[in-house]
Amino acid sequence: MMDVRYGGNPADVMTATTDRLRSDYMVEGAFAPGALRLTYTHVDRMILGGAVPTDTPLVFGDGAELGTEFFFSAREGGLANLGGPGLVTVDGTDYPMGNRDILYVGRGMRRVEMRSEDAANPAWFYLNSVPAGADHPTRLIRRDQAKRISLGDPAKANVRSLAMYIHPEVSPSCLLLMGITDPAPGSMWNTMPPHLHERRMEAYCYFDLGNDDRVMHFMGRPDQTRHLVIANGDMVLSPAWSIHMGAGTGPYAFVWGMTGENQAYTDFTPVPVSSLR
Numbered sequence: 578m579m580d581v582r583y584g585g586n587p588a589d590v591m592t593a594t595t596d597r598l599r600s601d602y603m604v605e606g607a608f609a610p611g612a613l614r615l616t617y618t619h620v621d622r623m624i625l626g627g628a629v630p631t632d633t634p635l636v637f638g639d640g641a642e643l644g645t646e647f648f649f650s651a652r653e654g655g656l657a658n659l660g661g662p663g664l665v666t667v668d669g670t671d672y673p674m675g676n677r678d679i680l681y682v683g684r685g686m687r688r689v690e691m692r693s694e695d696a697a698n699p700a701w702f703y704l705n706s707v708p709a710g711a712d713h714p715t716r717l718i719r720r721d722q723a724k725r726i727s728l729g730d731p732a733k734a735n736v737r738s739l740a741m742y743i744h745p746e747v748s749p750s751c752l753l754l755m756g757i758t759d760p761a762p763g764s765m766w767n768t769m770p771p772h773l774h775e776r777r778m779e780a781y782c783y784f785d786l787g788n789d790d791r792v793m794h795f796m797g798r799p800d801q802t803r804h805l806v807i808a809n810g811d812m813v814l815s816p817a818w819s820i821h822m823g824a825g826t827g828p829y830a831f832v833w834g835m836t837g838e839n840q841a842y843t844d845f846t847p848v849p850v851s852s853l854r
């Protein structure tokens with residue numbers, strides 16, 4: 578059975594305790610050896626998931642919890658490999674996946690099998706799935722095929738490399754957008770200056786973060802900010818009304834995924850840092 582998150586509205590955040598914020602807007606513990614863990618959200622019906630295959634394959638595809646014959650009957654998805662080499666098989670076609678490769682899974686696929694090459698160095702598969710109204714072919718996007726842009730200013734410790742994988746200019750999808758951002762060595766801020774995009778929700782999965790380090794992730798309306806303390810592998814659900822940015826106590830990276838009204842990556846509203854409270 579999938580865990581469920583209902584999201585919330587800006588007013589909820591104003592009175593939320595730390596525990597309530599974490600239970601509403603985070604998914605923790607999704608990467609467990611030998612397990613597939615999926616969370617259904619009512620934030621544009623984004624499903625977040627983690628899978629760490631060890632000695633046996635992890636398989637999904639049934640649509641019973643979605644009221645459809647198959648999981649992808651009316652959905653599309655992106656599977657990012659954040660760990661060791663793995664193999665994903667979709668309806669009998671094999672996709673060998675290295676670290677930071679992303680597989681786009683198109684609407685209509687029926688069975689997804691996930692394997693690690695080495696159980697001692699397992700793949701960590703991270704899933705974003707959203708409703709889809711069109712068919713696009715399943716396609717592997719290797720890390721060197723992503724479209725990279727550089728952002729930031731060393732004086733503000735926010736230099737980072739942003740790689741677009743599932744994006745109209747790289748690999749077509751219905752409405753899913755997905756990519757990976759790496760802060761540069763010596764920089765700690767991501768998504769700084771912050772922004773809002775009221776027409777798309779966003780999910781983050783932080784990874785390659787040291788066990789003793791944390792990312793301070795900021796959320797909420799710009800004038801009512803709240804923070805979430807993030808450990809490696811934690812996922813964050815960002816409703817369309819929320820800022821989403823963070824600073825790490827050490828090196829890290831994160832996968833971002835979006836869906837909503839459009840795939841216009843530039844359809845966002847900058848939020849002046851000076852306006853944050």
Ligand SMILES: O=C(O)C(=O)C[C@H](O)C(=O)CO
Pocket residue numbers: 728737739758767768769774779821833845
């Ligand atoms: O560091 C960044 O800036 C990002 O990665 C931005 C995210 O991709 C995002 O929030 C897109 O809307």
Ligand SMILES: [Zn+2]
Pocket residue numbers: 772774779821
């Ligand atoms: Zn964003």
